[in-house]
Amino acid sequence: MLGVCPRSVNRTMPWNPIIKSRRDWETIPNLHDYESVRKDFSWEQARAELDGLPDGQGLNIAHEAVVRHATGPLGQQTAIRWLGKSGQVEDYSYARLDDLTNRFATTLQGLGVVKGDRVFVLAGRIPELYITALGTLKHRALFCPLFSAFGPEPIRARLTIGQAKVLVTTESLYQRKVAGIRETLPHLEHVLLIGEERRPTAIPGTQNFHQLLEQHPGIYRIGPTDPEDAALLHFTSGTTGTPKGALHVHGAVVAHHITGKLALDFHPADIFWCTADPGWVTGTSYGIIAPLTNGLTCIVDEADFDAERWYGILQDHRVSVWYTAPTAIRMMMKVGVDLVRKYDLRQLRFLASVGEPLNPEAVVWGEKAFGRPFHDNWWQTETGGIMIANYAAMDVRPGSMGRPLPGIEAGIVKKTESGGVEVLNEPDVQGELALRPGWPSMFRGYWNEPERYKQCFAGGWYLTGDVAKKDADGYFWFVGRADDVIKTSGHLIGPFEVESVLIEHKAVAEAAVIGKPDPVAMEIVKAFVSLKDGHEPSDALRRELLGFARARLGAAVAPKEIAFLPTLPKTRSGKIMRRLLKARELGLPEGDTSTLEG
Ligand code: ATP
Ligand code: MG
Numbered sequence: 105m106l107g108v109c110p111r112s113v114n115r116t117m118p119w120n121p122i123i124k125s126r127r128d129w130e131t132i133p134n135l136h137d138y139e140s141v142r143k144d145f146s147w148e149q150a151r152a153e154l155d156g157l158p159d160g161q162g163l164n165i166a167h168e169a170v171v172r173h174a175t176g177p178l179g180q181q182t183a184i185r186w187l188g189k190s191g192q193v194e195d196y197s198y199a200r201l202d203d204l205t206n207r208f209a210t211t212l213q214g215l216g217v218v219k220g221d222r223v224f225v226l227a228g229r230i231p232e233l234y235i236t237a238l239g240t241l242k243h244r245a246l247f248c249p250l251f252s253a254f255g256p257e258p259i260r261a262r263l264t265i266g267q268a269k270v271l272v273t274t275e276s277l278y279q280r281k282v283a284g285i286r287e288t289l290p291h292l293e294h295v296l297l298i299g300e301e302r303r304p305t306a307i308p309g310t311q312n313f314h315q316l317l318e319q320h321p322g323i324y325r326i327g328p329t330d331p332e333d334a335a336l337l338h339f340t341s342g343t344t345g346t347p348k349g350a351l352h353v354h355g356a357v358v359a360h361h362i363t364g365k366l367a368l369d370f371h372p373a374d375i376f377w378c379t380a381d382p383g384w385v386t387g388t389s390y391g392i393i394a395p396l397t398n399g400l401t402c403i404v405d406e407a408d409f410d411a412e413r414w415y416g417i418l419q420d421h422r423v424s425v426w427y428t429a430p431t432a433i434r435m436m437m438k439v440g441v442d443l444v445r446k447y448d449l450r451q452l453r454f455l456a457s458v459g460e461p462l463n464p465e466a467v468v469w470g471e472k473a474f475g476r477p478f479h480d481n482w483w484q485t486e487t488g489g490i491m492i493a494n495y496a497a498m499d500v501r502p503g504s505m506g507r508p509l510p511g512i513e514a515g516i517v518k519k520t521e522s523g524g525v526e527v528l529n530e531p532d533v534q535g536e537l538a539l540r541p542g543w544p545s546m547f548r549g550y551w552n553e554p555e556r557y558k559q560c561f562a563g564g565w566y567l568t569g570d571v572a573k574k575d576a577d578g579y580f581w582f583v584g585r586a587d588d589v590i591k592t593s594g595h596l597i598g599p600f601e602v603e604s605v606l607i608e609h610k611a612v613a614e615a616a617v618i619g620k621p622d623p624v625a626m627e628i629v630k631a632f633v634s635l636k637d638g639h640e641p642s643d644a645l646r647r648e649l650l651g652f653a654r655a656r657l658g659a660a661v662a663p664k665e666i667a668f669l670p671t672l673p674k675t676r677s678g679k680i681m682r683r684l685l686k687a688r689e690l691g692l693p694e695g696d697t698s699t700l701e702g
Contacts, residue, residue, distance in 0.1 A: 118144060119366055133496035135366045145510035147544060150362040157326060164329035165357040166241035169396035174202035182401045186231050189407045206324035207317040208239025215294050219244040220334060222266045226250045226273040229406045232298045232313060233382060236272045237392055241335055242326050248337040251383030251676050258698035260285045265349055265551060266337055267291040274298045331355030337551055338385045340485040341675045342699035344587050344683060349551030350485045357397060359489040359545035363509055364394030367481055367493035368425055369454045377403040378427040384677040385485040386458060390427055411439045419447040429459040431678035433466045438613045438636050444473045454496055456481055460679050461582045463604040464502035480505050488545025492580050504579045513540040516574050517565055525563035531576040534583055534596060538565035588682045590619030592627045597661050605656045606631055609649060611639035616672050618686045631663040632685055634671050641668035675699045
């Protein structure tokens with residue numbers, strides 16, 4: 105059953121479209137008048153779209169995502185449609201999800217887990233992961249997801265940092281990755297195993313996840329939850345160094361909910377697919393919380409990227425809103441448009457991307473392949489939710505991250521010697537992207553690293569570590585990570601601009617640009633490129649690419665050197681690791697590679 109208006113949708117809110125018919129209700133973009141909504145927006149008003157716990161007992165993410173729908177008209181609607189690797193399809197209605205997550209919450213209670221204890225999960229995208237996440241949130245313990253492809257050492261490091269009390273994992277992941285390090289984890293009291301094919305397991309020192317769920321009642325009353333109570337511990341991608349554990353609170357749900365609506369244009373009848381793994385923040389904020397608080401149906405695909413499989417999912421499950429990442433888009437571009445044209449994707453209404461800069465070429469390709477552009481948006485693990493976006497009701501500016509969400513003040517700043525910041529108000533001036541603290545999904549700390557947290561703030565701003573520009577119309581343009589920006593012959597070059605030009609060349613699949621130390625220029629621009637199928641590295645192609653880039657960028661900005669690589673090093677969340685290319689180029693230690701794609 106699809107398309108029931110959730111009880112909680114307050115149609116009078118200024119960001120909701122003015123509707124005259126059911127079709128309008130399903131498709132007219134939210135945030136139709138950016139300026140006026142932005143002017144009048146308040147977080148209290150956004151909070152009013154949510155229910156809150158009964159009897160004024162506070163605000164709990166799982167209540168907003170599951171309980172209030174399960175007990176209302178959406179009870180029998182599919183909340184999660186799970187697509188297994190081998191073709192299985194399982195639907196979980198809101199009511200069923202409520203029952204299963206109650207069982208998990210009572211299981212935690214039975215195990216002596218209390219508010220604030222850390223419950224980690226190490227699993228692929230399987231239903232049990234979603235049950236664990238929402239059951240943990242109901243019980244007011246901290247949900248801490250790990251990416252299932254991590255090896256034993258990154259797993260040990262994160263479980264130790266977070267002092268995990270409970271770990272939910274699968275039998276095979278446990279045997280391959282955890283059994284060998286178990287005795288180094290004195291805080292880990294309970295390991296709950298999901299047996300292969302959900303068979304009972306018999307591994308000493310573990311308990312069976314499904315048996316526990318069967319033994320525990322499906323009735324659970326969420327305890328009082330202060331919006332400031334800790335809810336999620338998310339590790340960053342480790343693109344720039346050792347991953348940090350960013351702590352988020354239950355009140356973040358206000359931002360998850362409203363950004364889903366405003367930036368991803370959620371409408372009540374939407375079928376939404378977020379391709380990110382919950383091991384990364386996108387897969388939790390938008391792969392679990394935001395679509396469920398908005399009462400949508402979420403697609404969860406267990407398998408990894410495969411262009412044909414993905415287009416099949418979009419078509420067969422009638423996905424209307426799709427949230428993915430530049431790395432996947434570039435892989436689809438590599439395959440070409442002929443394949444996608446074989447599918448009927450008319451129901452796909454809104455496409456969005458996050459995680460890395462989205463090259464203008466990729467936006468244009470979206471138009472060609474899907475008849476709709478990808479809408480780039482920007483945020484970080486630390487911000488908990490989308491902060492800057494291209495919106496459904498506005499034309500996309502290819503290459504731009506868009507404009508700040510209502511309720512978010514973003515600026516371009518420069519640190520001063522006195523430890524404050526100077527705001528750079530002139531348009532098109534490069535500086536550090538900064539945000540005024542105070543939105544609900546703002547991180548509340550780096551786990552056990554108060555100093556590192558403190559260093560993120562200056563002069564009343566949160567400093568993001570990214571360099572960007574703002575144009576005269578208020579659109580933000582990503583330049584590069586502060587550590588990746590290249591200083592050459594007295595000016596600053598953002599790698600993104602150079603990479604975007606290189607991938608316009610027909611032979612180039614992906615590009616990464618670094619600054620290579622140079623005695624004269626300080627740094628020179630060096631590019632690493634991987635080629636599309638059917639193209640081979642050669643000196644002739646190298647010269648062609650150098651000339652191609654010079655003609656478009658000018659000699660000062662174009663790369664001076666180009667190296668070919670079969671693939672570029674990336675994090676497991678799909679981000680190009682420029683720091684690794686640089687370390688390798690300079691023969692320096694590679695640093696923390698725990699999140700490097702294997
Ligand atoms: P670490 O902080 O450990 O180095 P990370 O910054 O990659 O890892 P995440 O929080 O997952 O960890 O990623 C956020 C970063 O990703 C942003 O700070 C930005 O550099 C990049 N990013 C995300 N979305 C965009 C976007 N739309 N355009 C450009 N960059 C983006
Ligand atoms: Mg970061």
